[in-house]
């Protein structure tokens with residue numbers, strides 16, 4: 244083995260190790276009903292080699308495996324390595340909200356990437372609601388799928404004015420996703436949503452679901468079709484070059500596995516094993532909770548899904564579950580100014596301390612008629628999001644690393660972006676096609692120029 248082929252430990256590289264998933268992560272509501280594959284290992288020993296190695300078993304990894312196998316009479320040999328339990332990363336810790344952005348960030352994307360690319364991105368997200376619904380129905384996935392409308396409610400009068408002005412501009416231009424967005428001025432917004440002090444609201448089609456159940460179902464389909472799933476098997480490094488037979492050498496504490504192709508579905512932890520993504524995909528800690536009304540108490544029903552925008556720095560986003568409980572995440576007003584609680588943090592075994600008390604009384608503070616509901620937090624947890632330096636995911640072939648692919652960095656917004664991105668990656672793997680033939684929006688493509696871009700738009704956005 245030549246020196247350059249030797250797996251390089253992150254500790255030897257001179258830079259600090261990680262980020263890697265930590266043990267003892269907080270317990271999200273979604274992981275209170277575990278699938279039989281949760282700690283699965285298809286074989287006692289790690290296979291020695293495979294055609295396709297997927298690292299990470301969240302939605303990105305599971306959906307990529309699904310698309311590689313779907314209608315494929317001769318699939319490649321595939322292994323999925325997962326550092327912790329199956330689906331124990333962000334996907335199992337999110338808000339369960341499949342909420343495309345049809346208007347809100349569109350003006351920013353028009354400025355950054357031009358009208359056509361912004362339209363492609365918004366349509367791509369919009370198409371996810373139907374794509375997820377189709378998948379759930381096709382594979383009979385029991386994941387509490389709900390098709391509904393979101394109400395984005397704005398509390399800040401200045402932000403309400405600015406957003407309405409931008410919305411009107413998109414309407415006048417006939418922006419393709421704007422036809423599904425409906426504007427409600429203050430009185431209608433307050434009447435329809437029950438949000439106190441709503442200045443206005445925007446409503447559009449979204450979905451909600453139990454993300455862990457969706458993903459573990461996809462993993463079980465993959466395992467049934469011969470994929471070797473190895474949980475509790477962290478990858479610690481990948482060789483810098485391929486060996487003489489075209490294999491990448493992937494090191495884990497359980498041994499080395501050789502792979503012709505690798506897909507990094509490692510989200511906020513990507514830089515731990517793919518150094519090119521250091522400072523490009525940054526781990527960001529987020530927080531989410533489940534709130535329930537105690538038996539014997541009542542509160543007005545909230546039949547839609549909601550985001551309550553306090554200002555341009557943050558929103559609380561929430562879904563109503565079929566069991567009546569509420570999943571609500573966000574809480575940024577409580578901690579966004581304290582970067583050491585969330586920025587470049589990969590530890591989801593700890594809470595975001597200033598945010599914990601924020602969720603207590605949130606429903607009472609926000610919604611009319613909930614004041615005496617007794618609604619209380621019954622679960623609260625953290626998770627690690629993968630934010631990117633330019634706020635767009637990284638997808639496609641890793642430059643100068645033939646056979647390596649990435650599907651990561653979804654900026655806290657993966658549910659309306661991952662399913663079809665992973666389908667595109669699977670097409671590249673199956674057909675050897677170019678990124679441009681995948682239908683994934685152009686700005687998602689990982690390029691050498693993006694990897695050299697020193698911008699950090701996360702900090703610009705936060706401005707603390």
Ligand SMILES: Cc1cc2nc3c(=O)[nH]c(=O)nc-3n(C[C@H](O)[C@H](O)[C@H](O)COP(=O)(O)OP(=O)(O)OC[C@H]3O[C@@H](n4cnc5c(N)ncnc54)[C@H](O)[C@@H]3O)c2cc1C
Pocket residue numbers: 263264298299300301302303304324325326327329330331332333334335336337338339340341342476477478479508509510511512513515516529530531560572625626627628650651652653654655656657658659661
């Ligand atoms: C609190 C919170 C709330 C959110 N709410 C929403 C929401 O409502 N709607 C929405 O669209 N998005 C939301 N998100 C973001 C969304 O969850 C993510 O975009 C999405 O789940 C990312 O999926 P993924 O498969 O790429 O990553 P993950 O689900 O994080 O999966 C990555 C997997 O890779 C594994 N891994 C990493 N490194 C290694 C390694 N070295 N070796 C082996 N395995 C490794 C991890 O253990 C993990 O299981 C939220 C995220 C959080 C944390």
